[in-house]
Amino acid sequence: MKTLIVVIGIQCSGLFLCMEARAEGGCPPGSIPFQFAPNQPPGCMPNGGQVQPQRSLPEIWSDRYGAIARDPSLRILGTSNDLKSERAAREAALDDCKAKGGGQQCRIYQTYRNGCGSFVISSSNGFYTPAAATPERAEELGMEACTSGGDTNCRVAYTACSFPERIQ
Numbered sequence: 589m590k591t592l593i594v595v596i597g598i599q600c601s602g603l604f605l606c607m608e609a610r611a612e613g614g615c616p617p618g619s620i621p622f623q624f625a626p627n628q629p630p631g632c633m634p635n636g637g638q639v640q641p642q643r644s645l646p647e648i649w650s651d652r653y654g655a656i657a658r659d660p661s662l663r664i665l666g667t668s669n670d671l672k673s674e675r676a677a678r679e680a681a682l683d684d685c686k687a688k689g690g691g692q693q694c695r696i697y698q699t700y701r702n703g704c705g706s707f708v709i710s711s712s713n714g715f716y717t718p719a720a721a722t723p724e725r726a727e728e729l730g731m732e733a734c735t736s737g738g739d740t741n742c743r744v745a746y747t748a749c750s751f752p753e754r755i756q
Contacts (some may be wrong), residue, residue: 616643647754654750655681656698656705656717659690665707666694669750674699677750704749706730711741723747 615621615632654669655677666685671677678696685694698705698717706723708716708730714737718729727744734742 645756648756649752650755651701651752652750653677653699653701654705654748655696655700656707656746657681657685657690657694657696658707658715659685659693659695661693662690663713664688664690664694665746666690667705667707667746667748669705669748671750674701700750702750702752704747706744707746708734708742709745710734710737710739712739714739723749 619632621630621632650672652669653671653674653676655667655674657666657678658664659666664685666681666683666688668677668680668684671680677699681696682694697715698707698719700719703719703721704723704726705717705719706726706729708718708727714734716730716733718726718733720726720729727747730744731742
């Protein structure tokens with residue numbers, strides 16, 4: 589470990605104020621390690637005398653997926669959310685549809701990534717499966733699509749979200 593003598597340009601009665609700092613590394617170029625007090629962690633001080641904040645690690649996020657499946661002949665809904673891949677979300681929604689009594693007619697109608705999916709049905713057996721950034725927006729889009737088709741008896745049957753997960 590090297591010892592570095594730091595001279596701060598303050599002159600007092602003809603003497604320079606000198607402080608000792610240990611060069612531990614980890615400071616950006618143009619700055620030096622500096623410890624304010626013995627019981628505090630060291631920081632970095634630029635040659636100009638101002639303390640620089642420590643750099644933080646970048647945030648890393650992992651995508652999350654969801655899917656909506658349906659067996660239209662049996663009117664069975666299968667869903668999935670918060671899965672790590674679109675493929676896993678699709679397979680889980682199909683499995684859910686079949687587990688609830690759906691047959692070979694189960695198929696995917698919507699997948700969504702880092703957002704929300706909704707299932708809106710009408711009295712005329714129509715259905716809509718919009719995706720959006722928020723659950724409110726997904727439901728709003730589904731209701732708009734349903735009522736624009738002339739149906740006045742629309743309702744939200746399902747809404748779920750799969751938001752990204754912070755892993756660092």
